[in-house]
Amino acid sequence: MKFNIIGVSVLSFLLFACKPSEEKDEWQSLFNGKNLDGWIPKLYHHKVDDNYANTFRVTDGKIQVVYDEYEDGKFGERFGHLFYEKPFSSFILKFDYKFLDQWLDDAPVFTFRNSGIMFHSQAPQTILKEQNWPISVEYQLLAEEKEGDPRPTGNMCSPGTEVVFEGKIDPRHCINSSSKTYKWNQWISGELIVYKDSLVVHKVDGKEVLRYTKPQIGGRVIKGHDPKQKVDGKLLTEGYIGLQSEGQGIEFKNIKIKTLK
Known part of the structure; x- marks a missing residue:
């Protein structure tokens, strides 16, 4: 009788241990709705952690990217990103976004109603003060510019990177989605x-x-970077997530992630 109980226990353990892996991780909120704890700002011409003119802030439970405190209302090429504090490898990221009625007209014309979420990015601490964009891949966010003109969102852009699209490395900096x-x-x-x-x-x-x-790392676009960080051809298996600032006001909410195994 004792042997049978032990045998059943061992069998149960083995059945459990050999059961195919299932996704059990819960969704994790990356934003507490109150402040920017856990987030790291990095803007072009500024050192890491310098949130110039309160570019990134929390208002009514949303992360906002705004420019009302910029000197003389000028963007000054301060392309910026707000990075989450730790990297991710395999994951599902969900978020909601909406553009604001604010755009600094000295920003490049392509930034109008344009923003993005970077992923597989280099660490913010490795981005030099005079580096314009992080080496990363971008989920580009767009909205209608002119009534009736198609302008899909959810595109891919590649600052300092490249991707394989439809079976080959695509030379384009941005690839449009079907949205x-x-x-x-x-x-x-x-x-x-x-x-x-x-x-x-x-x-x-x-x-x-x-x-x-x-x-993977490749292409051009970026400038002012540390050459040691740009090893062309290196596949990107993980990196940081960042919310973009390009002179266009935008806000984010419901930012959550689930890691995949």
Whole structure:
């Protein structure tokens, strides 16, 4: 009898241990709704942790990117990012965003109703003061610019990186998604699914709009970086997530992540 009990216990253990892995991780909120604890700002021409003119702030439970405290209302090429404090490798990221009626007209024209979420980025501490963009991949956020003109969101842009699209490395800096065009003043739900360096999927309002593989360091676009950080051809298996600032006001809420195994 004793042997049978032990045998059953051992069998139960083995069955449990050999059971195929299941995703059990819970969703983790990256934003506490109150302050920017856990986030690190880095702006072009400024050192890491210098949140110039309160560019990134929390208002009514949302992270806002705004410029009302900028001197003389000038952007001054202060391209910036607000990075979450730790890197991620394989994950699902969900978020909601909406553009604000604020754009600094000395910012490049392409930044109008344009922002983004960076991922697989280099660590903010490795971004030099005079480095314009981080080496990263971008889930680009756009909204309608002119009535009736298509302008999809959920695109891919590649500062200091490249991706394989439709079977080959694509030379374009940005690849458009298949999403519809959204009005600038409506909330839009984005989703990013990343499996290390093997597959990346962009979704908008729950619908897949773009997929590509093998994100890797390469291309040009960025300047002022540490050459040691830009090893062209190196596959990106993990990195930091950052909210972008390019002279266009925007706000984010419901930013949450689930890590994948």
